Amino acid sequence: MKRLILFLIALIISSCTKDTDINEVFSDFSVSIDQVSADGQSTVNVIAILSSNADYDRRNVIFKTTSGSFLPSLTETATVKAEYDNGKLTAKATLKVSTKPGNVIVSVKPEFDSSVGEFILEKTIIAVQSNVAxxxxxxxxxxxxxxxxxxxxxxxxxxxxxxxxxxxxxxxxxxxxxxxxxxxxxxxxxxxxxxxxxxxxxxxxxxxxxxxxxxxxxxxxxxxxxxxxxxx
Missing domain, CATH: 2.60.40.10 (Immunoglobulins)
Structure with missing residues (x-):
């Protein structure tokens, strides 16, 4: 009987646990252009819009890139706090492309760790070869x-x-x-x-x-x- 009661309690708790959808964390993730010259100078604007329900102390996001670097730190990651822009919680970063042609994967995720799951969004930018003129x-x-x-x-x-x-x-x-x-x-x-x-x-x-x-x-x-x- 004791085991049955414990099982029923665990079942009730698990049924009450809410699965968080990624749309409850981010409402949009975009890049200004999806194709850019691999010239080591061109830049791409990266924008993440958080859900309006985001807590004040959970508005930091981490941008990451597989190639190039974020300005002004010139690092592969950038931690940015979302601020209100036209009524939306918006986090922005500027990616400076490298001179290496190929696919560049840019991602964003919340800075805080979630017990529910990992919430990551990705965009692919094509860095096309910059030829000699x-x-x-x-x-x-x-x-x-x-x-x-x-x-x-x-x-x-x-x-x-x-x-x-x-x-x-x-x-x-x-x-x-x-x-x-x-x-x-x-x-x-x-x-x-x-x-x-x-x-x-x-x-x-x-x-x-x-x-x-x-x-x-x-x-x-x-x-x-x-x-x-x-x-x-």
Whole structure:
């Protein structure tokens, strides 16, 4: 009989337990755009709207991203307290995309732990590749010594068609030529021909035995851009 009574009490308690639906925590979760250039500079606004029934001390939410970072902390997570905006409890964050193309998953969840369950909403943003449209080459000097006595460091800054950085993994080719178009056969070292997160490439170049005053042209391919310096 005692076991029966305990069973009935447990059954009554479990039947009175209310399952919380995620709509009772969040009423909306959105991103300003679902496709963005992976240029390391573009931003996406992330907005979560809490239920109007949210307690005052339970209005903090945690935003999280699988790529890029939230401003201004430049971290992968951001804890934000929802405030009233046009009558709605709204939490906002700004995501700065990285230079890595691919799917970016942004999520939001309450900061407080719930005994009922975990309440997480997700959105997927597609970071499309930012391709090279222009390159600016900057040499450490416009003169170079013959017979490999000195070298020139060349730094290339790559931009897309909007003037922003390009995605990581963009590759260029450095070549050198004489004025008649024949290869100068210089030596390149410390070649960094693939972009990382800073949209730059670089190399050091030295030249063999040539007469003073002969122009040497370095070409950076993809797209083609060139600069000319003189043998000193």
């Amino acid at each position: 222009s390159i600016h080459l900057e040499p450490s000097s416009y003169g170079i010594g013959s017979n490999y006595l000195t070298d020139v460091k060349v730094v290339g800054t790559l931009k897309n068609s909007s003037g922003k950085s390009v995605s990581s993994g963009q590759k260029v080719v450095f070549e050198d030529f004489l004025s008649d178009g024949t290869p100068a056969n210089g030596k390149f070292r410390e070649m960094r021909s693939i972009t990382a997160s800073y949209s730059k490439v670089s190399c050091y170049c030295s030249i063999g035995t040539f007469q003073i005053g002969i122009p040497i042209t370095i070409k950076c391919m993809n797209p083609i851009i060139q600069l000319t310096y003189l043998i000193q």
